[in-house]
Every structure is written in C-alpha cells, then in structure tokens.
Amino acid sequence: MSRTANAVTALSRPLAVAAVAGLMLAAQSPAQAASVATWDKVAQCESGGVWNINTNNTYYGGLQISLHNWQYYGGTSYAARPDLATKQQQILIAEKILADQGAGAWSCAPGTGLATDHADPYPTAVTRVGVYHPQTQAFYLGNNAGGTVASAVFGNPGWKPLTGNWDGVNGASIGAYDAATGTFYLSNDNASAAVSVKFGNPNWVPIAGDWNGDGKDSIGAFDPSTSKFYLTNDNSTLATSFVYGSPGDLPVTGDWNGDNKDEVGVYHPDNQTFYQGDLSGGTYKVSKFGNPGWLPITGDWDANGTSTVGAYDPATSKFYLSNDNVNAATSFVYGSPGDAPITGAW
Ligand SMILES: [Ca+2]
Ligand SMILES: [Ca+2]
Ligand SMILES: [Ca+2]
Ligand SMILES: [Ca+2]
Structure with a gap:
C-alpha cells in the first residue's frame, strides 16, 4: 500500500523491465516435511x-x-x-x-521419499521493500540492503502502486490503482497488465493480500471516509467487508499470526500506532513504531512466517524494519525523497 497524489488518466502505459539477479534465501527445513x-x-x-x-x-x-x-x-x-x-x-x-x-x-509413502525428504514445500520468502517514483511511475524493487532486484515503469501519472503475488508463482510483482475510476491493473511480469478490474468506488485506498491462504494475493480496498475494508479473493467478487480503524487511518496488511493468511490493520499517523487486526474488525496486536511523517509498511522481514511493522521516512528515504514490532532490526537508505514505499516477496 502506498499513496500518491490525485488522479489523471490516459491509457495504460507499460514497459521497461530491468531484471537483475535475486538473492537466494536459505530456507529452514522442518524435521518432517516434503517438497x-x-x-x-x-x-x-x-x-x-x-x-x-x-x-x-x-x-x-x-x-x-x-x-x-x-x-x-x-x-x-x-x-x-x-x-x-x-x-x-x-x-x-x-x-x-x-x-x-x-x-x-500414507500407505503410498514407500518409494516416494516422503519419509526422508525434509524439504519445506512452501518456504516463506523474505518481504523486501522498494520504492515508487510518482513522477515517472517507476517501481524499484529493492533487496533490503540498499540494492535493486528489478525495476519497471507501469501505470499512469496519479495512479497508486501496489504489489502482490497475483498468480501464486514466481514471487510478487507490481500493479497500480487508478483512483479516479477505481480500477486495478495487476501485472505478473512487471510489464503487461494480466488483470484489469474495477473494484470498489473511486478514491478508495488499494490493498492486497492472501486473505484465504490459497497462495495467491488478491486485491481489496479501504474506504478512508468510513474506515471500511472490502476484500475479494478472486479480484472481483466481494468476499467480506467490515469497519476497522478511524477516518484518516492508513491501511496495512500482513500475516500477523502466521497462519498463511493475510489480515488487515490500520496505522494512525497521529500517534504512529499500528493496529494489527483480523478480518472481522477485531484487533490482534497494537504496536507503536516510527516518527511523525513516516509512512507505515509491514512485512515478514525475517521470513519466520509472521509479518511485523516497519516505516519509511520520505524525507530521508530511509527504511526501518522491525521483527518484533518494537525495535528496528535494520535500517538503510533506498529511493529518493518523495518516493512512496512498496513491499513484496520479489
Ligand atoms: Ca507471481
Ligand atoms: Ca488468496
Ligand atoms: Ca494470518
Ligand atoms: Ca517475521
């Protein structure tokens, strides 16, 4: 999630991908597990x-x-x-x-390697941060150490960036939301739009997450005037809606409890407090993190299966990532002043 200015429109202007090498992450192998x-x-x-x-x-x-x-x-x-x-x-x-x-x-286990595999079938990936340049519609997907994994230009001036693993394979990719029309554009290859869909009303705040735990992220929207969340699992049909937070809050998403399904939450800019909720209006955890003027982010920075908070200081282009919702485990500069933060397991 992130926010940019107001909306102008034109036709989808895609293209320009610069793929760079990604880091391979060491996955922990459970004792009994299988690929x-x-x-x-x-x-x-x-x-x-x-x-x-x-x-x-x-x-x-x-x-x-x-x-x-x-x-x-x-x-x-x-x-x-x-x-x-x-x-x-x-x-x-x-x-x-x-x-x-x-x-x-399983009576079929002999001969399959089930007893001796020990591989994690769905290793949790580190959530990485990146930035979106509103002026050029350029996405820079970072590596949490100041470097760039990939970059792409996608969308039109005034659109808002979002990210997710829309197809459930090959990690997270980018998307954009045209607030003027309430239209989402989702890309699986960081170039072309695989999905173009209207969801919600104009000027809602776009969010994304795997609400149902099927391994694919889908969209949602937060109505800032009513603090109401609207979530879909197939990018079109409304699956659930509920009120959480207060007008003026910024929506956040993440798997706070480690059940492989994402929840939502809100960030109160006034007191720099994250309210990590569930999908029915309840609260899982409350965490104060960051300073006035910083923008909230969330992610599984240590790939332990649960999402925690972070923040981006747009004045200094500095990210702060916490693994315990209290202390910053790491901080680094990435992007330029005025950029909007983005997050994803790319
Ligand atoms: Ca993907
Ligand atoms: Ca899903
Ligand atoms: Ca969860
Ligand atoms: Ca974590």
Whole structure:
C-alpha cells in the first residue's frame, strides 16, 4: 500500500523491465516435511493426482486425507473437506499430519521419499521493500540492503502502486490503482497488465493480500471516509467487508499470526500506532513504531512466517524494519525523497 497524489488518466502505459539477479534465501527445513514434488508423487499413487477427487470412500482430495484428520489439523479454516480446498491447502494440512504422525499415515509413502525428504514445500520468502517514483511511475524493487532486484515503469501519472503475488508463482510483482475510476491493473511480469478490474468506488485506498491462504494475493480496498475494508479473493467478487480503524487511518496488511493468511490493520499517523487486526474488525496486536511523517509498511522481514511493522521516512528515504514490532532490526537508505514505499516477496 502506498499513496500518491490525485488522479489523471490516459491509457495504460507499460514497459521497461530491468531484471537483475535475486538473492537466494536459505530456507529452514522442518524435521518432517516434503517438497511439492514429493507430495505430487504421493498424490499420484493415492488419487491419480486428482486434487478435487471425492469417491465417497471417507478419504478426500489428492492426498486422500480423512475428514477426521482434516478437521483435527485445522483444514476447515480453508474448506469443509480436503477435495474442496486447493492443492496448496491440502499439502499444508498434510504437512501437519506428516510432522505429527510420520510418513506411515500414507500407505503410498514407500518409494516416494516422503519419509526422508525434509524439504519445506512452501518456504516463506523474505518481504523486501522498494520504492515508487510518482513522477515517472517507476517501481524499484529493492533487496533490503540498499540494492535493486528489478525495476519497471507501469501505470499512469496519479495512479497508486501496489504489489502482490497475483498468480501464486514466481514471487510478487507490481500493479497500480487508478483512483479516479477505481480500477486495478495487476501485472505478473512487471510489464503487461494480466488483470484489469474495477473494484470498489473511486478514491478508495488499494490493498492486497492472501486473505484465504490459497497462495495467491488478491486485491481489496479501504474506504478512508468510513474506515471500511472490502476484500475479494478472486479480484472481483466481494468476499467480506467490515469497519476497522478511524477516518484518516492508513491501511496495512500482513500475516500477523502466521497462519498463511493475510489480515488487515490500520496505522494512525497521529500517534504512529499500528493496529494489527483480523478480518472481522477485531484487533490482534497494537504496536507503536516510527516518527511523525513516516509512512507505515509491514512485512515478514525475517521470513519466520509472521509479518511485523516497519516505516519509511520520505524525507530521508530511509527504511526501518522491525521483527518484533518494537525495535528496528535494520535500517538503510533506498529511493529518493518523495518516493512512496512498496513491499513484496520479489
Ligand atoms: Ca507471481
Ligand atoms: Ca488468496
Ligand atoms: Ca494470518
Ligand atoms: Ca517475521
């Protein structure tokens, strides 16, 4: 999320990508865990690799998880039954079964490497920061050490930047919001718009997050006049709406509780306080961070699965990132005065 000035319009003006090397991140390997490739092998044996299968044999989905295990290990937060959940959601619950019961929970485990894989199927990526130059519509995707991973020009003057992993693969990419018309433009390649959609009303504040834990970010909007959030999981249908915060607040998003689903929150500029909420108007945590005039950011800076706060001082172009919502773990200069901060796991 970030804010820029008022809106002028024209046709989508894309292009210019400069891809630079990305850092590889060391992923921690849980004791009992398995890569997606290994789970695919198990699924091939269990269900022919059909992730939405339901043959009424009391086991469901690609990994033939029983309803009891699905409920016991928290699967109902995704869907009523495994076959109604996404592949990633089935694997996330299967990981819990594997860690708790071992590979013997699957009769198909022998020969797949399930017992010995130990790879994290969905390693959490570090959230990185970047900046958006309103004057040139240039996005600079940084590496949290003052360097640049990629840059791109996208959108038109007056549009607001946003970022997300819209397609669920290859990390986060950019997007833009035309506040004059309430139209979102989402790019998967940092060049062309894969999605163009009107959502909400003009002059709302765009946000993005993985509200349903399917591995894909989708859009949302915050009406600053009513402090009401509007979220969608498919970039078009309203999934939920609720009031949180006060007029004048700035919206923030992140997975505060580490359940692989993003929540929303607000930042009160007046007292530099973050209110990290849930998706129904409640509060998970309250954190004071930053100084007057700084802009709020949030992200999983240490890739431990939970999002924490940060701030960008637009006067000095300095980022401050906290892993405990209290102290700055790192700070560095990136961007130019007047830039808007952006964040994402690119
Ligand atoms: Ca992506
Ligand atoms: Ca999602
Ligand atoms: Ca969460
Ligand atoms: Ca974290």
